[in-house]
Each structure stands twice: as C-alpha cells, then as structure tokens.
Amino acid sequence: MTYSIIGSGNVGSALARQFARGGIAVGVANTRGPDTIETLEKELVGYVTALTLQDAVNADVVILAVPFSAHVDVARAAGQWTDKIVVDAMNTYGVPPEALKGQPSTLVVASAFPGARVVKTFNQLPARLLAMNPVEHGGRRVMFVAGDETQATAVISKLVGDLGFAPIVLGTLAESGTLLDKGGALVLQNLIKQG
Template sequence: MTYSIIGSGNVGSALARQFARSGIAVGVANARGPDSIEALEKEFAGYVTAQSLQDAVRADVVILAIPFAAHEAVARAGAPWTGRIVVDAMNTYGVPPEALRGQPSSLVVASAFGGAHVVKSLNQLPAKLLASDPVEHGGRRVMFLAGDDGRAVGVVAKLVGDLGFAPIALGTLAGVGTLLDKGGALILQNLVKQG
C-alpha cells in the first residue's frame, strides 16, 4: 500500500511527522513542486519523500491536506480515481456556505473525485496537536472516520491506528459528515480512548 499527502503546510507537515514517527513511508507533494519540500524530506529522511503532484496522486491512499478550494485541481490532476482511496483531511474555514451546496464537505469532495472512495478523517485536531505524540494519559488520541465504502474505511482505520491514534468509524459521509465539518460537534475535540 502506498501513501501520499497532498499539502505541506501545517496539517500536511504534522501528518508527515506522524508517518515518520510510525516508520511508514509517505510521499508529500504541493503545488510549488518537490524542491519546496526538501527540508521536510531531509528532516524525516527514509520515511518522507518529496514528490511531484503527478506522482503523489498515483498513490493507493491520497490524503488531502490542502485548502478546500484546491481540491478540484488535485482531482483533475489524478483522474481517473476509480478504486483509489482519498482521505479528506481538509476543513472548510473561510469557505462560503454556497460552495458546499448545502451538503457535508466530503460529499462535495466525493463528487470531484469521481470513482474514488472518500473517507473523512485526520481533520479534527489543530495541527500542533496532530503533530504531537498520539499517546496521552495512558490512552490514545481519538481520530474519527466517516465513509461510504466499508473496505476503504477499514484501510484508513488501520492507517490511523498504525499512526498511533484510536480510530472510531462513525458512519456514512451523508449521515455524519457534518459532525466532522467546520463547526461540527467533533471538530477540535481532543478525546483520548483508554485501554
């Protein structure tokens, strides 16, 4: 299984740190090109590889850690998406409500990434907390997931667990997606699962 993170800002870098800490190889790309990711690649040598966007979108699991408005350009760059897994780790702060057309943001993302299995996750914590050790007070920091394809949710849940978090699948994108959107009840919740 190959993984990539699209985006090298606060969230993308925090996720790259967790991959490296867990000994899992990941490619990282952004709109500025691989040269702009050299420092991150050097810091986590052996685990983080700077990639072009064209290479990163070919991974089995592609994690979107970009501003919401950029997701359509990434979708076009990687088409066709049939059968691949896209993790929506984006938030919609600053996105006008009409851009979401009254839907959870992940349904908008799923429509852009036709044929992909979209799973909403890795967006609930501030970047600084996301980058820190997920083990806290004898338990593991919770990471929620939502998705419409059981296999894809299982793949992402395993990844989330391998990164050190406690994965909790909530349901479908339409059913629970708004809980994981801007202002949703589960955003910015630092919950720890014991045991």
C-alpha cells in the same frame, strides 16, 4: 500499499511527522514542487519522499491536506480515480456555505473524484495537536473516521491505528458529515481513549 499527502503546510507536515513516527513511508507533494519539501524530507529522512503532484496522485491512498478550494485542482491532476482511496483531511474555514450547496463538505469533495473511495479523517484536531505523539496519559488520542465504502473505511481506520491514534468509525459521509465539518460537534475535540 502506497501513501501520499498532498499539501505540505501545517496539517500536511503534521501528518508526515506521524507517518515517520509510525515507521510508514509516505510521499509528500504540493503545487509548488518537490524542491519546497526538501527541508521536511531531510528532517524525516527514510520515511518522507518529496514528490511532484503527478507522482503523488498515483499512490493507492491520497490524503488531501490542502485548502478546501484546491481539492478540485488535485482531482484534475489524475486521469482517473477509480478504486483509489482519497482521504479528506480538509476543513472548510472561510468557505461560503453556498459553495457546499447544503451538503457535508466531504460529499462535495467526493463528487470531484469520480470513482474514488472517499474517507473523512485527520481534520478534527488543530495541526499542533495532530503533530504530537498520539499516546497521552496512558491512552491514545481519538481520530474519527467516516466513509461510504466499508473496505476503504477499514483500510483508513487501520492506518489511523498504525499511526498511533484510536480510530472511531462514525458511519457514512452523509451521516457523520455535519459532525466533522467546520463547526461540527467533533471538530477541535481532543479526546483520549483509555485502554
């Protein structure tokens, strides 16, 4: 399975470091081009590869770590999204409520990626905590996961576990969307699962 992170800011870089810590290869892209990712690639040599946006959207699993409004541009970068897993790691800070049309943000994202299996995770911790070793005080930092397609949710839950976090599946995107959206009860919660 191939993985890419689109976005090399605080969240994208934090995720790249977790992939490297977990010994999992990942491509990283942004809209400015692979040259702007060279420093991160050199820091995490052997695990992180700088990619163009066009190459990144060809991965089996594409993680969105871009500002919320940029997801539409990422969606346009691929000819089709059928059967790809798209992970929404974005938050909607600064997005006016009317832009979401009363829906959880990940349902809005899913509508921009027709055919993709969309899963929500990696968005509830601040980037500083997301970058830290998820093993703490004898337990593992919790990472909530939600998705409508069982197999895709299982694949991403396994990835979350392989990165060292304790995955907790909440249910479907509609059921758990408000819990993981901006201001949701589970956003900014640094929970540790023991055992």
